[in-house]
Amino acid sequence: MNEIDLFRNYLHDVGGPAPGRTALVALRAVSGTAPTTRSSPRRRRGWLAAATVGGVALAVGLALTFTNLRQTPSATGTARVGWGMTADITLRPDPNVSPQAAVDAYMQLIRERADREDVPGVRVEQVAPDRVHLTLPSATTRSQLASFASPSDLRVFPAIASARSVEEIAAVANRAISDGARPVAYVIAKSKPKDGETPAGDFLTTQYKTAADASSHAKPGDQVIPIPDGYAFVLAERPDGEDLGLTLFKDEPVIRRSDVARIEVAGRRLVAQLTPSGATRMRDYLASEGALDDFDVAELNMAPGGIVPTYFTIVKARRAGEASISIETTGTLDQVPRLPGALVGPDTWIGPVVPAGVRIDRASRYGSAPEVVGDSVAPPRQIPEIPGTRSTAALLRVVHLTTADGDSGVWVAADGSSSMTASTIPRLGGHGSSPACPALLGPPPISLCDSGGGPAGSILAGRAADNVEFVEARRGTGEIARGAVANGWFIIPIVVHEQVDPRDFSTDRPEWRVDEIVAKDAQGNIVGHFNQDGVPITP
């Protein structure tokens, strides 16, 4: 050992900076606080007094920030893997909500989410008064990151009018404009149903700043109508299945995110408990407008980022200073997070209400995800082009199964960049592709990514954890369909031995229905039960 080696150990026990210190330093640096030139306890006590008025405000903010950041910048322990994604996230607090309150709620949400989904190694760190930096191990796609990082929220907008036609809406809007409201323009297009779909009659609405701008984007058949600035459209469907309607609402919520204290869901029903101030505001609204009724619009911002417009069915004020609202939705709420690309668990979107909008500014990957392992077997011609993959030559077959009905398999983009899947079984006449099938974030043993179908059956396919050796599906007919597991993927073909009208795919016919998917380990022990949407079932 020489003298340099001795110096390397010199006072090495001094430790490290306090948790959250980095964020505070970043905040001070970026906000331009004047550098300190001396360090003494006296200076530390006195620097607030010496600051300018603006500096005082900044100092208070910093003190709050530091107090918060010292608590728990890290949500969980050591990550299981050395790869994942990071994101810079900006919070836009609701009116009268401080940036720090929004950040506190957001960090709490992420901590709870990481704990509930059992995703160790999640870190969330405040880097500015309204910004955080998130590290999410095991994430590979932006949609996966977004589903984890996006809080669910609820806002309620007052409806101006609800109608079955664009013309009726336009008439209402014109009256407001003639009263002096500044107009913006909407292009109204009617979507065309795809083959095999029941005609839905959806309207697609896009807002433009001027009528000229809107006209330049309109296609033949589209309509351009002026709408008062500060108003917006929504396409809403009643939960009882009645016809679609167009609703024009004011873009100023009656109930803001910050008014919601807690959200509980069960099936299609959502109950939001309001804060005392939220309850007061709702009562004020009721006093001036008379009602919060079926035509008001609740916007549910689901974890994957979708918007589910719906109608109220019940509004209750339980007692002074407290209120809850109950909403019937058009979808089954506890299944929404299991949409492809949002594979983080069934309860992801439930948690602390964050009184702010959340925007992911930048997302990037770190580390190297495992390479795709599979066979260089060209997929059948029936497999359509996989989005994001230049040619089928770049696909690897990761799992396949041979049955009396033919071969089925899953092909994945070889570079692993898009993790697209495709599957086929000859009797089914080919099969489609799923948009994304990222690796699991947490411990659920399987994730279902591809559950589409052909005229004579369907394919259940997705990711399987290392401990899963067998998968099988219990069908609505009582039959057991056995699948295959390989290379971290699984496939279960569900073959229907009769021709069924393609429009009946979504019906509850027992031939098509899968009541349960079961995952087993090498010893045959059941390690997970799932419904046909991939949602874990508690046995």
Added chain:
Amino acid sequence: MQTDAQIIEEAERTPEAFATVVRRHHDAIWRYVARRLGPDTADDLTSDVFTTAFAARTRFDSARDSARPWLFGIATNLIRRHARHEAQILDAYARTGRPPHVDAPANDGAGPALAAALAKMRKPHRDALLLHALADMTYEEIAQAMDVPIGTVRGWIHRARAVAARELAAQGVLPHPPRDADAKVAEK
């Protein structure tokens, strides 16, 4: 991954981007400062390093991908303002054997001898040696940090090592250095 230079360039337009530079280098600089001046001073001084760096970001040499030498250079300059404080720390450690900054009993190991050696070095030599030993910086990085030719860094560290070797030998921590080392020390 973006280089520090790219981030600093971005920070000219989007100041918040500079937070990434802080995240990357904060802990290393904090530990370096803390080992020289103690954790309390490290909190403030490290903060000053990045505040100074942010204010001077337009002067960062974008030809250098890493901001590490630049930031350690700023830290070294700021540490020099605490020269008297550091001298007191070194003197106390050398005399009492009680480690500064940490809650530990006095020891008769290499620590006090190292402190005595550091106290006897010329300040630039000490800075260069500690950047090399505590911050794991190469001679080239130290040259960038201290804005001197790399040959100067080699000379400074050589002389610092000679002083240390002599002091450590005097206290029985290391064997006595060869004669030529003593001779070179005498030349300065």
